[in-house]
Amino acid sequence: MKPTNIEDPNYFHKVIDCQYACPSHTPVPEYLRLISQGKYDEAFKINWISNVFPGILGRICDRPCEPACRRSRVEDNPVAICRLKRVASDYKSADISFLPIIPKEKNGKKIALIGAGPASLTVARDLLPLGYEVDLYDDQSRAGGFIRTQVPSFRLPEKVLNEEVDRILNLGVNTFFNHRVNSLKEMLDKNYDAVFIGTGAPRGRDLPNLPGRDEADASVFIGIDYLASVLYRHITHSPSKVLVLGGGNTAMDCCRMAKRLGGDEVKVLVRSPISDMKASPWEIEDAQEEGIPIIENHSPVDFVVKAGILVGMHFQKVAAHYDDEGKRSLVPTDEPPVFIPCDQVILAVGQQNAYPYLDVELEMNKWGLPVLDELTHQSSIPNLFFGGDAAFGPKNVITAVAHGHEAAISIDLYCQDKDLHDRPEPITTLISQKMGLQDWLYDSHISDDRRYAVPTVDKVKSLKNRLVEVELGFSKQTGHQEAMRCLNCDVQTVFDAVTCIECDSCVDICPESCINFIDNASEAELRKNIMIPANNKEQSLYVSAPVATGRVMVKDENVCLHCGLCAERCPTSSWEMMKFTFNSAQAGQK
Numbered sequence: 001m002k003p004t005n006i007e008d009p010n011y012f013h014k015v016i017d018c019q020y021a022c023p024s025h026t027p028v029p030e031y032l033r034l035i036s037q038g039k040y041d042e043a044f045k046i047n048w049i050s051n052v053f054p055g056i057l058g059r060i061c062d063r064p065c066e067p068a069c070r071r072s073r074v075e076d077n078p079v080a081i082c083r084l085k086r087v088a089s090d091y092k093s094a095d096i097s098f099l100p101i102i103p104k105e106k107n108g109k110k111i112a113l114i115g116a117g118p119a120s121l122t123v124a125r126d127l128l129p130l131g132y133e134v135d136l137y138d139d140q141s142r143a144g145g146f147i148r149t150q151v152p153s154f155r156l157p158e159k160v161l162n163e164e165v166d167r168i169l170n171l172g173v174n175t176f177f178n179h180r181v182n183s184l185k186e187m188l189d190k191n192y193d194a195v196f197i198g199t200g201a202p203r204g205r206d207l208p209n210l211p212g213r214d215e216a217d218a219s220v221f222i223g224i225d226y227l228a229s230v231l232y233r234h235i236t237h238s239p240s241k242v243l244v245l246g247g248g249n250t251a252m253d254c255c256r257m258a259k260r261l262g263g264d265e266v267k268v269l270v271r272s273p274i275s276d277m278k279a280s281p282w283e284i285e286d287a288q289e290e291g292i293p294i295i296e297n298h299s300p301v302d303f304v305v306k307a308g309i310l311v312g313m314h315f316q317k318v319a320a321h322y323d324d325e326g327k328r329s330l331v332p333t334d335e336p337p338v339f340i341p342c343d344q345v346i347l348a349v350g351q352q353n354a355y356p357y358l359d360v361e362l363e364m365n366k367w368g369l370p371v372l373d374e375l376t377h378q379s380s381i382p383n384l385f386f387g388g389d390a391a392f393g394p395k396n397v398i399t400a401v402a403h404g405h406e407a408a409i410s411i412d413l414y415c416q417d418k419d420l421h422d423r424p425e426p427i428t429t430l431i432s433q434k435m436g437l438q439d440w441l442y443d444s445h446i447s448d449d450r451r452y453a454v455p456t457v458d459k460v461k462s463l464k465n466r467l468v469e470v471e472l473g474f475s476k477q478t479g480h481q482e483a484m485r486c487l488n489c490d491v492q493t494v495f496d497a498v499t500c501i502e503c504d505s506c507v508d509i510c511p512e513s514c515i516n517f518i519d520n521a522s523e524a525e526l527r528k529n530i531m532i533p534a535n536n537k538e539q540s541l542y543v544s545a546p547v548a549t550g551r552v553m554v555k556d557e558n559v560c561l562h563c564g565l566c567a568e569r570c571p572t573s574s575w576e577m578m579k580f581t582f583n584s585a586q587a588g589q590k
Contacts, residue, residue, distance in 0.1 A: 113134060220345045
């Protein structure tokens, strides 16, 4: 193999697993360090620049960063990255000096945003400081999109939502609420320089072909509509027996809400095994802890209606079978259908996109989604851009934010008649952390503590009031202790082959046995020949230039804990700890 090019900004970025896994690439280790130092304002600012909604995402993020966390290489549980984001939000001061200055003199370009969800709000946040005039249209009375209508208050208090949304609106967004856009042609005819669509995936899936569905209609609700109806007080109570069909996060929200509205027997029915449910594991745990059973391997057969009233449903038991490639099929068992009584059914079996305002010629794909450039988010109409669930189908809030950042860059380039693919590069730095032989600019001490649990409100209280937030969040002390579990994955081990004397001190001290001095070979051979085979091909091998004997140093980046012991032990300082920072490009960046 050739020596690793550590000047490639994507090399060390990929090594910071948590940041790399985050769609908006939030610098996780950096803000965790700041939290451990009690610098909450600085930690909040880092989050706000990147993920825009720290208080919201600190509660409801899907947490793609946590499964990637390097801490889980050495123990079961990753660092509570999501909940620490909330710590930065909970304990920040009232200082708003971090907000950008919005120029009074505009640049002459006007942008329309359709839909006031996280993608559109991100576009507004990124473009307003550049002098753009931004008009925001939404059919609701307040901004927030489906975060407002679908996420229950017991997970996200309205106060937090309003604070995060208003922080952007107050930068100077022209809002047109209670304004349903029925014609995209009319919007495009208003001569906006660009139009961004972030209308989400507003249609919940139904089961229209299931026998008895029409007769049971009065007692059957679509999950996302049910949650919105609760928010707007159209639904204020639940009957005694409620069945929730579906295995995603919306199903978990629906069953927990039904319990709070008076449902005595609330059950979740899923076709798959629980292990295959799409809901986040912590969402499943939260529902189960509130006494809601999840019945797996049950496929709906029909709605049972007697004298015009829904009395239950039949379900066929199924078994999951997996082929050699892991593809699952659900096969009915020989058991007779199971009858489960109920007074109400909530269908949370998925969401679909809907574009009722489309009255222009727009290229669509076979899934009914607009054909977009995946990098620029530009549609077949040059000045029309999409983001969030409306772009590539239902995902999550942090993905919508990432889409908003990319679309803002594209809109800015488009309005300047520039090539949309000639995009600004991320800003990266690689800075030595050395102060002395064993003194570092960062805290190299790593806590041995196991992951801390987030305290919650007593169930007796929370289950009686849908507005009571269940999670209390970490205290400052617990937040500090949890942040200290971070392994500082952004502080990289950088090797200098010229000064190495091949004493093998680094090899001996490495707790993961990931440092090797061996003869060079192909990547496949090196992965096999090092002390512990490097089987995770998604993470790189760090290969040095030849040392004096002609061998090369090979380090498996997948298992390195960034503990710094190699740098402390090396007598010639051939190893050095250097902090790598990666900040994603923003609109207007030169």
